[in-house]
Amino acid sequence: MDLLALADFNLVARHGGFGKAARASGRPKATLSRRVTELEAALELRLFERGLRNLKLTEEGRALHVRTAALLTELDETAASIASGAEKPRGRLRISAPLLLSQTAMGKIAAGFALKHPDVRLEITTDDRAVDMIEEGYDLVIRVNPEPDEALVGRVFLRDRLVVVASPELIRPVGDAPVPGVVRGAGHRQTWKCTTSAGSATFSIEPVLALSSIIMVRDAVRVGVGAARLPISLVSHDLADGTLLHWGDIEESEVALWALYPSRRLLSARVSAFLDYLKQAFPNGTPDELSAYIGR
Known part of the structure; x- marks a missing residue:
């Protein structure tokens, strides 16, 4: 698969049209259109429904965008880190956490992590349901006593x-x-x-x-x-x-509180840094540590 064509497809999908993507990137509109057409031909799939005034992702196009946008971002960030001489955590980190932990501890955890890693754009949402990490674009989820999932790996960082x-x-x-x-x-x-x-x-x-x-x-x-x-x-x-x-x-x-991430992806520097921060905050993972962290 042509990565440049895939990047152009994601650019158009993110901006919602060839004209908007061209203005945002400074790329010719005709070039973007040609790249996307070539990608559709290579995949033998229609990725966009082209109307007179708007452009809409097909179901296959939406699935491709969801699954590849984060991967392309990771490639860019990895290249930037290597070029700078260090694998420094940077970029967007999306986390889903359960309600109780969010209400009691995640604010403090997020603030401490942000101070230690200012180049990471941390986003935490609260949800007790089993989110689909790939479909919904999460890098890491925190769950209580999760059901086994072959697509995810992780570790217990707290017990209660x-x-x-x-x-x-x-x-x-x-x-x-x-x-x-x-x-x-x-x-x-x-x-x-x-x-x-x-x-x-x-x-x-x-x-x-x-x-x-x-x-x-x-x-x-x-x-x-x-x-x-x-x-x-x-x-x-x-x-x-x-x-x-x-x-x-x-x-x-x-x-048991688990930090989970997709097993099919390499562990990014951002996720590794957050896991390390959890380990520092709760070195033994005991209820007493969580109680002391929460305070009154």
């Missing part, structure tokens, strides 16, 4: 666990008596099995509040409306000063 906590004002039930609970998501009755210092305990939870955010759950349980199941990193300060009491650890509730 779930605990049952409640305000000291909430009377701990005896026997099978239901416990008023603050839950995330649907407000149906639940059973929480825990390990405690005395062995084990089972709590029958009758939700009094169903909230969509773990931060909301934490804030509500502090008020004393009910017990809650929360990451220990989020409530360790409350447990230390007695604002909340620890009722037990949820059985088999390890939470």
Whole structure:
């Protein structure tokens, strides 16, 4: 495949037309049109639908643009780094991170990374869904206990666990008596099995509040409306000063945060630098490190 033709195709796709691409790049419009036509002929695909006044990517054209634009950018940046004599991280770095980590720690992580690597344009979006890294143009995603994916590789950089906590004002039930609970998501009755210092305990939870955010759950349980199941990193300060009491650890509730990237691509200097920064921020990856990083 002709890389120059591919670069011209991406230039036109990015600007939405031959005229706009020509004005932005200083390249002749006729040259861009010829290059794209040659690429279409080589691939035996129509990449653009050509109207009288506008130009629109076909489905195949959009797929090619999504998959090749970032690769061409990496080639340019790699060449620039080699020419400058050092593989210095630079360019755009797009990351998708889960909501809770974004609310508690990603602002601080992003700011520290930006100060250390000012040539990297860091963009972080918050999303709990499993984004398609290739289709949506992400360089790295952070996910909690992700399902195995042969297309992705990565590493665990943090671990956490779930605990049952409640305000000291909430009377701990005896026997099978239901416990008023603050839950995330649907407000149906639940059973929480825990390990405690005395062995084990089972709590029958009758939700009094169903909230969509773990931060909301934490804030509500502090008020004393009910017990809650929360990451220990989020409530360790409350447990230390007695604002909340620890009722037990949820059985088999390890939470692992993974940093993932596509296995089909070489690891760029930007992604490597961000992974190194996570390792520096959380050298052992423990809940205590995350709690200390978050602060109050």
